[in-house]
Amino acid sequence: MELFGENDFKIKSYNSAVFNLEKTEKRLADLSLDQLEEIEGVGKSIAKIIDEINRTQSLGYYEEMLSKTPAGILEMMKLSGFGPKKIKLIWEQLKIETLEDLITACEANKVAALKGFGDKTQEKLKESASFLIQNRYYLHYREAEKLGKILVEDIQGLSDNIKVSLTGEVRRKMEVIKPVELLVATTEVAKLRDYLRDAEELEFLEKQSGPRNLKAIHLSSGAEISIHLCKPEQFVNELFRTTASPLHLSYALEGNQSFTQLLKEKNYDSEEAIYSAAELPFIAPELREGLWEFDWAKSKKMPELLEVSELKGVLHNHSTYSDGAHSLEAMAQYCKELGYEYLGISDHSKTAAYANGLQEFRIKEQHKEIDLLNEKMGDFRIFKGIESDILGDGSLDYSDDVLASFDFIVASIHSQLNMDEKTATNRLIKAIANPFTTILGHPTGRLLLQRQAYPINHKAVIDACAEYGVVIEINAHPYRLDLDWRHVHYALEKGVMISVNPDAHEKAGYHDMYFGVCVGRKAGLTAEQTINALSRSEIEKYFEKRKQQALSKA
DNA sequence: GCCGTTTTCGGCCCGACTGTTTTCAGTCG
Secondary structure, three states, rough: OOOOOOOHHHHHHHHHHHHHHHHOOHHHHHHHHHHHHOOOOOHHHHHHHHHHHHHHOHHHHHHHHHHHHOOOHHHHHOOOOOHHHHHHHHHHHOOOOOOHHHHHHHHOOOOOOOOOOOOHHHHHHHHHHHHHHHHOOEEEEEEEHHHHHHHHHHHHHHHOEEEEEHHHHHOOOOOOOOOEEEEEEEOOOHHHHHHHHHHOOOOOOOOOOOOOEEEEOOOOOOEEEEEEEEEEHHHHHHHHHOOOHHHHOOOOOOOOOOOOHHHHHHHOOOOOHHHHHHHOOOHHHHHOOOOOHHHHHOOOOOOOOOOHHHHHHEEEEEOOOOOOOOOHHHHHHHHOOOOOOEEEHHHHEOHHHHHHHHOHHHHHHHHHHHHHHHHOOOOOOOEEEEEEEEEEOOEEEEHHHHHOOOOEEEEEEEEOOOHHHHHHHHHHHHHHHHOOEEEEOOOOEOOOOOOOOOOOHHHHHHHHHHHOOOOEEEOOOOOOEEEOHHHHHHHOOOOOOOOOOEEEOHHHHHHHHHHHHHHHHHHHHHHHHHHHOOOOHHHHHHHHHHHHHHHHHH
């Protein structure tokens, strides 16, 4: 609608309808026209649209717009820093319909000449378009795992004579994946080929496939699928070989042998046996990067990697007080149902006006409600938190007496994301040094495959967290996974505590904790270094102690 | 297109930033 010059306020009302529809607990498919109209933001027109989707499983208006929009223009909608207005102009004035043509036009200085554009915009556009091209057909881990599991199940179902497993980067739980790799051992390759040829959601790339490898494309996502083939007796060896990173495989073992050579000697019947032969303890698949796992293995200090089941509570969550979809009570109830001992609610702070951030008087209202809920929820406890915006100069956006009214504070950056490394680092360190800061939220602001992290000096930031006793978040949202596991490793070395936080904006968001655990494990995270693996009473004491320290310093 | 009433049409969330512009439009969180 934005691209086709539809009325701005009409667009706004569609947006607000979607916002409210996502919040509602009702199943839209069960509602009549009248019932639909009762939903806030839904009037006669939008009710009819939902009804059309209910009846026909599609929407004529949407299909029509989609058919008028080139695929490259849809891709451009993802360019960070560029919205519909600028894309519309590029499309109409320069007749550009692909990211590649866009880059060429930037290089030919054609974009800077457009009204409202300039040299800087052109440069940023080129950079942003290259970033998107680079990330094309990558999947976030969540989607890759989901697709991979469906493929494994389908292929397993083809015959009893098939062994199949995820392998490669998806088995190592990398944050973004290309391609999705599987290993299949079978004597019935024809069945597998037929499956790839016939599966509606796949395109089998026969020409690019060979006797040891089959390739396909997942049509809706564009994801690449690579299926390694082997004989049944080679399954373990091949699983090991295709899982490990090149660095892991080539690592010099005792006697200067590498795994690559070891695997040539014989067929093993388990991965444990392979490590045994190398005189090493078992190394979990997600650690096989060739980075630091051998240091642990050789000194017999393999960490006992964190499990989701070891997490006792959920910190950093939003409710309808700010931009969450579900009420505080609903969030708390569901958290309790999942078996957690506590919930840390941390709605947006007042600076985040776009997210309905909490003014001081609304904080008081929320605290009253939390007190009431805590009275009636038995052993379960809601902790009073806030996701306080880190302002441009590194200060938090409430006065000390307001900050002191919380049990814990997540300090996060949401604005001015384009500082240079030095300024951004100093800003973060100032926030870390604030005695009221409990947890540093999503430290680099990255959105995987969408927005690059702002540059920071990771070492300096982590060192500051160690010095001031600030916990670092692994934001478990599949698009963030921030702090990156490569830096979590350094944080663990410095003894910094980690909090695996879902940043849930709805009840279902709690389940993202799994993805945070995945990246924590890659860095060697254990329950001992995870703050939300503490029990309710332990974390209560921890928060209390932190606050007393803060008050004595403030 | 939706809402809410001043019941028939006017107003629609907002503050900051950026790169343009020469006073503001577009984008973002």
